[in-house]
Amino acid sequence: MARVPIAELEALARRALERAGASPEMAGATAAALVQADAQGLSGHGVSRVPQYSAHLRNGRADGNAVPRVVRERGAAALIDARCGLAYPACALAAAEVVRRARTLGVAFAGVTNSHHSGASAVHLAPVAEAGMIGLMLTNSPAAMPAWGGRTPLFGTNPIAAVFPRRGRDPVVVDLSLSEVARGKIMVAAKAGKPIPPGWALDREGAPTTDAAAALEGSMLPAGGVKGAMLALVVELLCCAVTGARFGFEADSFFTDAGNRPRIGQAFVALDPTALAGDDAYNERLETLLAAMLADPGVRLPGARRRALAAAAASAGVEIPDALLAELRSLAD
Secondary structure, X not given: OEEEOHHHHHHHHHHHHXXXXXXXXXXXXXXXXXXHHHHOXXXXXXXXXXXXXXXXXXXXXXXXXXXXXXXXXXXXXXXXXXXXXXXXXXHHHHHHHHHHHHHHHOEEEEEEEEEOOXXXXXXXXXXXHHOOOEEEEEEOOOOOEEXXXXXXXXXXXXXXXXXXXXXXXXXXXXXXXXXXXXXXXXXXXXXXXXXXXXXXXXXXXXXXXOOHHHHHHOEEOEOOOHHHHHHHHHHHHHHHHOOOOOOHHHOXXXXXXXXXXXOXXXXXXXXXXXXXXXXXXXXXXXXXXXXXXXXXXXXXXXXXXXXXXXXXXXXXXEEEOHHHHHHHHHHHO
């Protein structure tokens, strides 16, 4: 394993993406988000994605020159077309739009269409929390999980993230996928040739497997059984039915270099607490609940571990596998 300073790793990822065809703006936004994910311990959504994104840019699965824009709007709602580029600039625009509209209207929704893999969802919500607002982000992804009772992958792992700002303190951050485990973790295990725990996935024949490579060719199991499968359905509809984006079963896997442009969707929501009970009431109620949670010595607030890892990485750098570092350097240079 190699430990690389954050600025150096970000510059390396940016150069690799630019060399693959991404514009400086797209490469910069993407590299920053990927490195932040690595700093928070989310290696499945970190710079391990750079080789994949680079291949998609070179093979036309993503347009490196795309510039996202608002294509439709009405009041608190806006539709953003990512124009088949990497998702990060479009997600940044969506976060900015919901904050701007919620300041005036109290709440806002931005849908992103014609998009791509968006990485660690909570990273995109940082500007919403910094604005003192509650934020939600949903995204669908290429088919990985069957509908409940089925065997054919139909829904994506469909992450959900939420941030709740706190007065003078770091926000509460919730970020989870609706599969038993994030698909990125299986990707990392497959690259390392390591097995995965039972209960994470099925192979292509629908049988339980601990083989990470077989799991990538098969399907993921939903978290919470039927409840997770129903939530995945909700995410598909919110991210695609109202944005015109493709459902998970219409998008080719992110894990193949060749394939169609995914054209998946994301959904962002911002809610200004001052529009309802008010900022003082919101903070009092939030802190009352958090204090009750922390009164139990076994409880840790969501997002606390990620912040601790990010603080350590800011000074000590990010640890990544030697083989990945060599691959990044090759792509960049």
